[in-house]
Amino acid sequence: MATVAQSIKYRNKVVDFPLENPEELNVPDEMLHENLCKPTTERTKRLKARCRWKHASAGEFIDKEVRAGIERMRLVTESHKATAGKPEVIRRALGLAHLLDNSTLVLQDDELIIGYHAEDPEMFPLYPELAYMAVQDYLMTDYCPQPKEEAQEILNYWKPFSIQAKCEPYFDPIDLTRMYQVSSMEGPMFASGYNSIVPPYETVLEDGLLKRIEMAREKLVHAQAEMEKTPWDATKQLAWIPKIDLWKAMIIADEAVINWARRHGRLAKIVAENFETNSARKEELLEISDICHRVPAEPCKGIKDAFQSKWFVFLICHALDRYASGFAQKEDELLEPYYNASVRDKSFQPMTHKDVVELVECERLKISEHGAGKSRAYREIFPGSNDLFILTVGGTKPGYVDACSDMTDAILEAARNIRTTEPSLVFRWDPVGRVKTKRLVFECIRDGLGYPSIMHNRIGVDQMKFFSKFSLNNNGVTDDEAHRWANVLCMSPGVCGRRKTQKTRSEGGSAMFPAKLLEIALNDGYDWSYSDMQLGPKTGKASEFKTFEDLVEAFRKQYAYVCSLVIRAKDVMRHFECRVMQMPFVSSIDDGCMELGIDSVELSEQPNGWHNPITTVVAANSLVAIKKLIYDEKKYTMQQLLDALHANWEGHEAMRQEFLNAPKWGNDDPYADPIIQDFYENILGGELAKVTNFSGGPVLPVGQAVGLYMEVGTRTGPTPDGRFGGDAADDGGISPYMGSDKKGPTAVLKSVAKVQKNQKTNLLNQRLNVPMMRSVHGFDIWKSYMDTWEQLHIAHVQFNCVSTAEMKAAQKEPEKHQDLIVRVSGFSARFVDIPTYGQNTIIARNEQHFGADDYEFLNSPL
Amino acid sequence: MATCKDCSFYFAVPENAGDYKPGKGDCVTQKEDAKGKYWLSKPTLNVTPSCPTFKKSK
Amino acid sequence: MSATAQNSSPNMMMHEETGTGKPCITCKWQIADPTNPVKGQCTVNRTQMGGVWKRWVSDVYNKTCGKHEEGKLSFREHV
Numbered sequence: 001m002a003t004v005a006q007s008i009k010y011r012n013k014v015v016d017f018p019l020e021n022p023e024e025l026n027v028p029d030e031m032l033h034e035n036l037c038k039p040t041t042e043r044t045k046r047l048k049a050r051c052r053w054k055h056a057s058a059g060e061f062i063d064k065e066v067r068a069g070i071e072r073m074r075l076v077t078e079s080h081k082a083t084a085g086k087p088e089v090i091r092r093a094l095g096l097a098h099l100l101d102n103s104t105l106v107l108q109d110d111e112l113i114i115g116y117h118a119e120d121p122e123m124f125p126l127y128p129e130l131a132y133m134a135v136q137d138y139l140m141t142d143y144c145p146q147p148k149e150e151a152q153e154i155l156n157y158w159k160p161f162s163i164q165a166k167c168e169p170y171f172d173p174i175d176l177t178r179m180y181q182v183s184s185m186e187g188p189m190f191a192s193g194y195n196s197i198v199p200p201y202e203t204v205l206e207d208g209l210l211k212r213i214e215m216a217r218e219k220l221v222h223a224q225a226e227m228e229k230t231p232w233d234a235t236k237q238l239a240w241i242p243k244i245d246l247w248k249a250m251i252i253a254d255e256a257v258i259n260w261a262r263r264h265g266r267l268a269k270i271v272a273e274n275f276e277t278n279s280a281r282k283e284e285l286l287e288i289s290d291i292c293h294r295v296p297a298e299p300c301k302g303i304k305d306a307f308q309s310k311w312f313v314f315l316i317c318h319a320l321d322r323y324a325s326g327f328a329q330k331e332d333e334l335l336e337p338y339y340n341a342s343v344r345d346k347s348f349q350p351m352t353h354k355d356v357v358e359l360v361e362c363e364r365l366k367i368s369e370h371g372a373g374k375s376r377a378y379r380e381i382f383p384g385s386n387d388l389f390i391l392t393v394g395g396t397k398p399g400y401v402d403a404c405s406d407m408t409d410a411i412l413e414a415a416r417n418i419r420t421t422e423p424s425l426v427f428r429w430d431p432v433g434r435v436k437t438k439r440l441v442f443e444c445i446r447d448g449l450g451y452p453s454i455m456h457n458r459i460g461v462d463q464m465k466f467f468s469k470f471s472l473n474n475n476g477v478t479d480d481e482a483h484r485w486a487n488v489l490c491m492s493p494g495v496c497g498r499r500k501t502q503k504t505r506s507e508g509g510s511a512m513f514p515a516k517l518l519e520i521a522l523n524d525g526y527d528w529s530y531s532d533m534q535l536g537p538k539t540g541k542a543s544e545f546k547t548f549e550d551l552v553e554a555f556r557k558q559y560a561y562v563c564s565l566v567i568r569a570k571d572v573m574r575h576f577e578c579r580v581m582q583m584p585f586v587s588s589i590d591d592g593c594m595e596l597g598i599d600s601v602e603l604s605e606q607p608n609g610w611h612n613p614i615t616t617v618v619a620a621n622s623l624v625a626i627k628k629l630i631y632d633e634k635k636y637t638m639q640q641l642l643d644a645l646h647a648n649w650e651g652h653e654a655m656r657q658e659f660l661n662a663p664k665w666g667n668d669d670p671y672a673d674p675i676i677q678d679f680y681e682n683i684l685g686g687e688l689a690k691v692t693n694f695s696g697g698p699v700l701p702v703g704q705a706v707g708l709y710m711e712v713g714t715r716t717g718p719t720p721d722g723r724f725g726g727d728a729a730d731d732g733g734i735s736p737y738m739g740s741d742k743k744g745p746t747a748v749l750k751s752v753a754k755v756q757k758n759q760k761t762n763l764l765n766q767r768l769n770v771p772m773m774r775s776v777h778g779f780d781i782w783k784s785y786m787d788t789w790e791q792l793h794i795a796h797v798q799f800n801c802v803s804t805a806e807m808k809a810a811q812k813e814p815e816k817h818q819d820l821i822v823r824v825s826g827f828s829a830r831f832v833d834i835p836t837y838g839q840n841t842i843i844a845r846n847e848q849h850f851g852a853d854d855y856e857f858l859n860s861p862l
Numbered sequence: 863m864a865t866c867k868d869c870s871f872y873f874a875v876p877e878n879a880g881d882y883k884p885g886k887g888d889c890v891t892q893k894e895d896a897k898g899k900y901w902l903s904k905p906t907l908n909v910t911p912s913c914p915t916f917k918k919s920k
Numbered sequence: 921m922s923a924t925a926q927n928s929s930p931n932m933m934m935h936e937e938t939g940t941g942k943p944c945i946t947c948k949w950q951i952a953d954p955t956n957p958v959k960g961q962c963t964v965n966r967t968q969m970g971g972v973w974k975r976w977v978s979d980v981y982n983k984t985c986g987k988h989e990e991g992k993l994s995f996r997e998h999v
Contacts (some may be wrong), residue, residue: 049895052897056999057995058951058955060949060995073907106901107901108898109900120902121897122895133956133957136957140905179957180953180955181976187955253881263881263888263903266873267890270890376952376953377955381997437915530975710999711999713971713972713999714889715976724973725967726965726973727967727971835997835999837969837970837999840969
């Protein structure tokens with residue numbers, strides 16, 4: 001039997017909470033999510049049943065069939081050797097062309113969208129030109145590319161040319177050692193190869209690559225004429241040389257992509273005519289063949305064209321040219337014209353709304369089996385998932401006109417029906433958003449997917465305008481363009497469209513860890529609990545700090561050192577990306593790069609600098625406890641605290657209880673909240689905002705934890721908030737520490753709303769009560785919560801809606817709970833693919849129960 | 863000695879294709895594992911000596 | 921008492937032993953460093969909540985301790 005929420009008295013009446021779907025009464029709490037998957041068609045049911053998931057956990061792949069391929073490494077190396085002496089940007093284009101001309105293509109049964117990025121559907125490619133350490137790590141695993149000797153030879157060849165080897169000489173070896181540990185800061189991008197991008201899909205879908213080639217040819221003709229003008233002026237005319245090289249490289253890359261897509265078309269036709277026996281599938285394959293011949297060469301005319309063209313661009317930008325996580329796009333607006341052509345007007349590829357939902361489900365399953373050759377650090381920190389694939393829907397068009405459409409609804413319906421961990425969705429919540437679409441958002445959340453995560457639409461729009469002011473070429477986004485934004489990865493908004501999008505993670509991304517920084521600030525910069533080395537500058541003995549402000553100042557120095565080091569690491573990387581990691585294909589599809597003849601990693605018209613403080617709340621709660629018990633009440637000395645911490649509180653339990661019971665974040669507490677607000681706004685945000693990055697803009701904090709709240713917790717000793725050494729840190733960016741928010745859901749909102757200055761966004765994880773959400777009042781309560789959240793000007797919120805009973809049942813019998821999805825932090829994961837400890841941290845999160853006072857504050861219409 | 867040209871899995875690249883080169887073809891093979899059926903296409907040349915999956919064309 | 925706790929006996933604690941027959945690289949409690957494959961992490965310390973309090977291993981070939989056990993843990997036993 002399902003649990004039903006208890007009745008309450010509210011506004012002088014008794015309110016009952018019967019289930020919205022009475023049939024669910026017969027579904028035990030422990031099995032609810034195994035009964036929610038309803039693929040739209042038999043095809044997507046089959047595709048899901050055979051999906052080649054590539055989830056990783058604790059640095060390893062769950063499915064032992066998953067392994068690294070050698071083909072990409074081999075082909076880019078052949079090209080690199082053969083093109084020595086040519087301009088670097090031309091070499092990059094020739095490298096891509098050699099890969100696309102010679103790579104193995106994969107076509108799987110039943111697929112409507114085709115294309116893969118390795119020589120076998122169980123494989124993923126590696127990138128020796130990026131981080132040599134990341135590839136060396138793969139060579140030491142069971143999923144090493146074969147033959148291993150050849151892979152090692154390739155890696156040895158690349159080591160001096162790799163972006164890591166180019167960047168390392170510009171850092172003190174001690175700083176490198178500190179960065180590589182991922183305890184006080186995330187490792188630098190040049191040592192992991194981890195990356196993210198927002199491809200300007202719009203130009204490909206609207207123009208087609210043949211037109212882009214024509215544009216580059218016209219630019220070349222013009223440039224050549226400018227070079228030949230007399231009298232010669234070297235100060236102006238020499239500047240055409242790199243532009244000429246880039247436009248030539250664009251043409252090489254685009255022609256290669258067209259040929260590669262048409263190879264797929266050939267394959268589909270060959271299979272239809274020589275292998276396939278089912279006549280209906282033959283017809284499908286011939287249509288797929290026609291589509292791959294036309295796109296991405298030509299503009300898209302219907303929705304099938306758009307999905308296929310987008311997929312090809314995704315594979316190039318995220319997996320073949322170089323690795324990038326993410327699936328950033330404003331998908332509903334991107335596809336809406338093609339939806340209208342196929343569904344509303346029936347002018348090309350005519351179909352029903354349900355057919356579009358099936359296509360979205362097919363795309364979700366393609367993403368679910370997309371293998372990422374990411375480094376070990378990133379195989380650890382998204383446990384139970386594949387990679388961070390996140391797309392955005394909802395929000396507004398210029399003039400704050402609702403951007404929700406039937407395409408938005410198709411995306412949400414598909415997510416609800418097919419139930420996959422990826423791609424995650426972001427919904428931009430705005431008061432003008434239509435209720436019909438918000439209801440679908442609710443259904444996804446209620447069914448426990450953990451997504452869409454919700455972003456405040458107007459904060460995002462204003463943020464695009466704010467960063468635009470720092471544009472180095474005075475061509476940041478216009479007020480109208482500011483409306484077209486999507487999250488670049490989990491949390492940070494970035495502009496989408498035909499130009500000005502983010503092209504590399506050296507612009508924004510990566511993390512630093514305040515809990516560890518506070519730990520070493522208490523120990524004169526020394527890390528006694530993990531690495532046994534000096535991890536930061538010497539900032540004085542904590543026992544000699546006379547005031548609370550002395551301690552905050554020591555923390556600030558530790559934090560400032562890390563801020564500048566991590567952003568310097570990104571910008572040094574960017575410097576070398578501009579020289580050896582150009583992206584001529586991406587440049588060809590960006591209107592700015594095409595117009596100006598500047599490569600896409602170099603041209604940054606719209607700054608978007610951010611870095612993620614993670615474990616902030618452990619540090620903040622610790623500061624509150626120290627201020628109260630040591631400096632205000634003088635109940636303990638700092639030395640006593642240090643002794644207790646070095647003993648991991650052993651023999652100091654009574655003292656630990658007092659530190660544990662000091663005021664905590666998330667309870668609208670008048671003592672804790674002002675201290676923590678100041679910590680967010682003036683220390684974390686204020687110090688980071690002093691930094692100027694490659695693009696000329698400030699860098700702002702995006703608090704969000706991914707699985708780092710567990711990983712960094714394991715590398716952080718005991719902390720003054722009462723936490724034991726090794727225990728998990730806080731799971732959001734501004735979420736209360738698990739179990740410490742004791743005054744209900746609206747107290748959490750009130751605390752979080754206090755932090756406004758110097759922030760980009762902060763992740764708020766909340767866990768909602770399943771019976772309430774599945775009741776007849778579920779949507780109304782949730783919507784009133786969301787409306788209040790919006791009015792409080794909070795940037796983000798996301799929800800877990802899974803019962804403890806079901807999670808515990810899944811721990812006992814994982815094989816029976818393959819469809820149980822949970823929100824970890826910034827991503828959703830298959831619960832049974834998460835290590836036991838990680839599962840326990842999710843179970844330990846406080847499940848919010850709403851009382852009459854909460855409903856009153858939310859003005860819930862019960 | 864048998865070459866790819868004699869194999870039923872060899873499909874010559876059409877002359878109007880962007881990647882056409884004389885003698886170039888696609889080697890298309892069907893695979894199946896526990897998760898389903900799929901096809902692979904690899905570029906090859908008609909003069910390449912046959913491989914273990916060679917199957918004489920009719 | 922754990923292998924790497926500060927108040928363990930010297931032989932039980934992680935220590936350098938060049939050419940040791942029981943290097944951390946072969947120990948089931950060791951997992952790779954997140955970035956640098958010649959470094960590692962010791963996971964033998966388990967917390968009350970079931971988590972892991974890790975210690976960095978600066979040289980996986982020449983460090984050892986009294987808790988050395990050959991093998992490999994499943995992902996479920998890690999973090």
